[in-house]
Amino acid sequence: MSTLHQDWMTSIRAGDHARAWELNAREAALRPPGERDNPALPYHLRWVWDLAPLDGCDVLVRCYHGLGDTIQFLRFLPELHRRAASVTLEIQPRLIPLLPTGIADRVVPFDPAHPLKPAERDIEIMELSFALRVAPAECPPPYLQVAPADLPEGTIGLCCSSGDWDAERSFPPELLAPLLAGRECVTLDAQPSALPVRNPQGCPFDMAETAALVAGCALVITVDTMIAHLAGALGKPVWLLLKHAPDWRWAPETGRSEWYPSARLYAQPSPGDWAGAIAALAHDLDLLASPQPEFAR
Template structure:
């Protein structure tokens, strides 16, 4: 199983999606149907789709993973709606307003972990949609999400340095990022006060709509691997993504960009924990970018 997972990651990173789906099919064939959507497991460890066709069926899409995962795979919802008889999306309440314009003809229901919706004719977890639909990122390219723009100074950089407590190795110490504030106006996307020289030292509201407005109004987003990266990428915003040396499957550290989000540029650590080198590269590139804009 571990070898298959490594092969799957390599196939996904290499854009060999048919190979990745074939490997996923092997895993699906080995699963015990009695363990589908197993209530004894945490939601993020469950598998939902049992392989039955989605075409012409009443489909329930469940969002059991993080906000970023939902944003990444929401791109496939219109493709699903075009094939299924009906689609219901059981989505994290914080994302309902953001996703609603994309989900035309889809019933949106807030996901209550204590009281999930009963099964439909076909259930599928949103991160299974590429496999279930045999759809690659290029079949549903960004931008597919949008927002009104916050009014910000020209050249503003939106900055996010925290990825939550569940994986602290993705977080950048904020003091390291102070030099970036010398090259452009900066707004923080963190929902906390900061001592960085930003336009909003009180922090960003803990609200997806307000965050999306700041992303839309900025010229560039600099972020760690968290929901903000997916939000900015889904909006087609130029984004510089700071990555740990062994990043999540969707980012290939030996590449400079992402098939999922063409507007994203990758900045992986050259070695474990070396955020200083990442920030040095970003500062150098930001200084060059600011100079080009000034000459522009």
């Protein structure tokens, strides 16, 4: 990791966005112009915005990263829409059912084999905070809304798998078994669950159904994956179990998240120590005298 990126990550975790944007600008100045949206690179490694002003322009927002990344940065679309002449959002098809009405002038499913042609201005969605100079606290959740599934009061949603992107973010679901006694739970993992949950067949692949389940929960306990961002964007209480050295967007030493005020963070005390992180979470869960009203505190 370069010193520049390390400084940027430190600034982001500290909530010093002015400093982070300054570092973004320094990094952008070092980029060879010919490398912009380079088709030789995987989509998630590409940079798109060339620092040209967006105000009054026709802007194409590309979503080249993961579903969780897109959900996290959707919060900035209304501000972009206010400033730009028009906004086209090229987004992962699975997320389209969750989008608020009017979030963009045009919404197009992203087809990696046939991306849209460049517009007057192109930008990747994760570049929006820097481009607009808008911090996450200025666009707080909830910025997604869905009708909740009909679940018993106090139901807890559980997600233990982060997929193949980073296996160190996941842990065996059975580690959560001691937490579930006497509690109504649903799994938010796609695969079938052996835990005593209401949906042992697993969470539906359909994003609207998944979001409805999340919205119907009183609390979501999850690893660092799309479910965490979905719960946070919906404004639901979400408790994140994180590896010892988590992603740049989480500052476990604070226990809280600037991106999602309804979140609590529980990082491994040492690398690989899921038992320690889960024990800390279990302690807080046991302190709750009444399930639903207390989760967000």
